[in-house]
Amino acid sequence: MIRVLLVDDQHLIRAGLRMLCDAQPDIEVVGEADNGREAIALAARLSPDLVVMDLRMPGVDGITATSRILADRPAVRVLVLTTFGDDDHLYPALTAGACGFLLKDAPPAALLDGIRRAAAGDSPFSHEVLKRLVQRAVHARAETxxxxxxxxxxxxxxxxxxxxxxxxxxxxxxxxxxxxxxxxxxxxxxxxxxxxxxxxxxxxxxxx
Incomplete structure (x- = not known):
């Protein structure tokens, strides 16, 4: 069973994610947080296997929360789920330790696959994000x-x-x-x- 903590400041988003996860026999939502500060506290108390993390939230944002959660519990996997797939969000999230980066317009099946892959140790990325990541690296590196x-x-x-x-x-x-x-x-x-x-x-x- 994959124990998941949902973090998003929009109640409707969390409700939809919970409904999607609760319908799966191998995924259990153990908690919800609407800001980074609460996410840090719940991660310490509930010890989830995976945190599905929004990035833009009031107070403590998702990037800061990711860094602090992983500093305390390195075994926890953090999967970013965000509307913002630009470099200003992608690279700081990866630097903070996120294992994957999915966009909120991902189909439900892709999101569930991402949750399972992240929990299993893989690094799921939305196709367009991974493509841009590779393209940027190609231009940034002069030597092979x-x-x-x-x-x-x-x-x-x-x-x-x-x-x-x-x-x-x-x-x-x-x-x-x-x-x-x-x-x-x-x-x-x-x-x-x-x-x-x-x-x-x-x-x-x-x-x-």
Missing amino acids: PRMPQGLTAREQDVLNLVAEGLSNAEIAERLHIGVTTVKTHITSLMTKTDSPNRVRLALFARGV
């Missing part, structure tokens, strides 16, 4: 990093599929290996490439 020495053939296979944006489960199916094995390879790849998160690993694999 050299591939590290010592990658196994299987690690190279996994790295190539990460670059394609596949989830752990999809990589496991493609390579006919277990999801746990995929996670082990990705952890090793992040260490060898000095990538702090999956997004940076994907960008590294693309040579940007």
